[in-house]
Amino acid sequence: MLYAVEIWCSKLPKKRPTAVISVMRVLLRLFLYNAGPLSSLKLATIGEDYHDEKCMILTEPEIKGLITSVRTLSLDGFDYNQQGLLLRLPDLCQNVENLCLRGWYGHQQHKVGAAPDDSAAISLRRLIKAQRNLKTLDMIDCKSYLGYIISALDTQSISLKTMKFRLVDFQDCGPWEGLASCLNLRSLEFWFCKGITHKMIKPLLNGGVFSELEEVKLSQYGGGIFARSKD
Numbered sequence: 001m002l003y004a005v006e007i008w009c010s011k012l013p014k015k016r017p018t019a020v021i022s023v024m025r026v027l028l029r030l031f032l033y034n035a036g037p038l039s040s041l042k043l044a045t046i047g048e049d050y051h052d053e054k055c056m057i058l059t060e061p062e063i064k065g066l067i068t069s070v071r072t073l074s075l076d077g078f079d080y081n082q083q084g085l086l087l088r089l090p091d092l093c094q095n096v097e098n099l100c101l102r103g104w105y106g107h108q109q110h111k112v113g114a115a116p117d118d119s120a121a122i123s124l125r126r127l128i129k130a131q132r133n134l135k136t137l138d139m140i141d142c143k144s145y146l147g148y149i150i151s152a153l154d155t156q157s158i159s160l161k162t163m164k165f166r167l168v169d170f171q172d173c174g175p176w177e178g179l180a181s182c183l184n185l186r187s188l189e190f191w192f193c194k195g196i197t198h199k200m201i202k203p204l205l206n207g208g209v210f211s212e213l214e215e216v217k218l219s220q221y222g223g224g225i226f227a228r229s230k231d
Contacts, residue, residue: 106144
């Protein structure tokens with residue numbers, strides 16, 4: 001929607017620097033007051049043009065009610081330049097049941113000459129810890145912050161039922177103690193992941209872990225798919 005508004009504003013006879021924000025503010029208010037809060041939300045960046053100021057509209061007092069009831073949240077390529085909004089999400093979105101994290105590479109940390117910045121990782125951990133009933137966590141094409149995210153899962157040990165890792169690089173990730181605490185997990189999937197070590201999975205090997213587990217899926221390049229069900 002933001003992209004469409006930007007294109008429309010670029011065609012206006014008189015271009016104003018605040019036009020996009022003003023139009024977005026009006027549209028979001030209309031959505032909230034006429035259609036009600038969102039149940040699903042996807043936040044993504046396209047290039048480097050999506051500045052924090054535009055995204056922070058969602059946190060304004062008259063608009064934040066639009067996202068407080070979100071049940072399905074997808075954060076796609078989020079660690080480019082929206083960390084202001086990411087910082088606020090744990091306070092605004094606490095009813096998420098299905099969370100999808102895609103394309104977290106830690107770009108800010110890999111800039112030449114830049115000091116390491118863990119602010120995005122800390123905000124992600126806070127977001128998971130803030131949830132009241134997280135049921136599904138799906139991680140796709142992620143290479144950073146795995147330790148922060150997995151360690152936060154102990155706060156969802158009762159509610160989390162499904163955990164999916166797809167194209168995830170676990171390099172430098174610590175032991176999966178947070179995942180091992182999710183005793184009600186029913187489905188665990190690993191699709192084309194790499195960097196997994198014995199040290200990481202050791203907490204999962206203790207007897208009695210995942211007594212409710214019904215399905216495990218493992219797939220690696222050239223190795224086919226291994227699937228095991230409780231039955």
